[in-house]
Amino acid sequence: MTGKRDEEDRFDAALRDWGGRGPRTPAATAAARVVSKIGGRSAQGRAGLRLPRFMAAAAAAALVAVVAGVVWLSRDSGPAPTPSASARTSVELPPALPDNVVQFWLDAETPVYFVTGPLQGPRGGTP
Amino acid sequence: MTVGADLAGLAREAQAGDPHAFGGLVEACWADLVRLARSVAGEADAEDVVQESLVAAWRDLAGLRDPAHVRAWLTAIVFRRAVRARRWWRLRAALDEVRARAAPADPSPGIDVALLLGRLAPRQRAVLHLTVVEGLSDAEIAETLRMTPGTARAHRRRARERIAQLQRGRER
Numbered sequence: 001m002t003g004k005r006d007e008e009d010r011f012d013a014a015l016r017d018w019g020g021r022g023p024r025t026p027a028a029t030a031a032a033r034v035v036s037k038i039g040g041r042s043a044q045g046r047a048g049l050r051l052p053r054f055m056a057a058a059a060a061a062a063l064v065a066v067v068a069g070v071v072w073l074s075r076d077s078g079p080a081p082t083p084s085a086s087a088r089t090s091v092e093l094p095p096a097l098p099d100n101v102v103q104f105w106l107d108a109e110t111p112v113y114f115v116t117g118p119l120q121g122p123r124g125g126t127p
Numbered sequence: 128m129t130v131g132a133d134l135a136g137l138a139r140e141a142q143a144g145d146p147h148a149f150g151g152l153v154e155a156c157w158a159d160l161v162r163l164a165r166s167v168a169g170e171a172d173a174e175d176v177v178q179e180s181l182v183a184a185w186r187d188l189a190g191l192r193d194p195a196h197v198r199a200w201l202t203a204i205v206f207r208r209a210v211r212a213r214r215w216w217r218l219r220a221a222l223d224e225v226r227a228r229a230a231p232a233d234p235s236p237g238i239d240v241a242l243l244l245g246r247l248a249p250r251q252r253a254v255l256h257l258t259v260v261e262g263l264s265d266a267e268i269a270e271t272l273r274m275t276p277g278t279a280r281a282h283r284r285r286a287r288e289r290i291a292q293l294q295r296g297r298e299r
Contacts, residue, residue, distance in 0.1 A: 014238035019260040020260050021165075022161075025161075030157045034153045035147060037182050
C-alpha cells in the first residue's frame, strides 16, 4: 500500500514538474497575437448580433432615399419621351396631379399612380 | 476573488465587442491553458492549440452565458481542441516508446511523464492534470470538463491504475 502511495507521489511530483512549466510564449505576447488575429473579426464575431440591425437600418434608409429620388425625378420629367409618345402624352396625361399622388410610367402608354395620402377628389376615381 | 471578478468584467467587455478586453482574458488565462493543452495534446502542439482555441472562443463569445465562469469556459474549449490535436501526439508517443525500448537501459530511470500521459484517455489525462498540476477540486474539474464530480473521480482512479500498471511494466 505504501509502495503504491510512493509510486503515486513520485508520479505526481514528476507530473507537477513536467506539466507545471510555463509556456514558451509569454502571456503578453500571446495576447497581442490573439488580439491582432481577432481585431479584424470584431464585426463578424461578437458584434455580429448587432451589425445586421445596423445594416438593415442603413439599407432601409438608402432605399427610402433612392425611392424618393426616383419619385421626385418621375414627377418632374416623366418617362423619357419618344417623338411619337410625347405627343400622345400631352393628351393622355391629366392636367395636374394632386399633391398626394405620385405618377410613374411603366412605358410610354402605361401610367401608374401612387397615392401617398387620402384622396381629396371624388372617391374611387383616377385623379 | 478579485481576479475572478476582473475576469468576469473583461468577459463582459469582450462580449460587448472589445478585442482588447479579450486580450486581457488571454493574458490572464494563457499559462493555465497552455499547461492543460500540453498535458492533453503534447508539447509541440500546445501553444498552437490554445491560440486557435482562443480565436474560436472569441467568435463564440455569445455562447458564454455566465461571464463569471469564463475561465472554465475557455478551458473547456481548449480541452476539446486539444483532444482533436491529440491523435498526432499519440503517434509521436508511440515512436518515442519504440526509441526508448531500443535505447540502452538507463541506470537511474526517471519518470517519462509525457509517455505515460500519452497512454491515457484524454479525459483521464485532463482530470489528472487539473488535479495534480492545477490543484482543482472535483467540483471545479467537473464544471470545466462538463462532467459530474463522480465521473471526474472515476477518471482519476482509472488514470492512476493505468499509470501504475505502465510503471510496473517498465520496471520489470
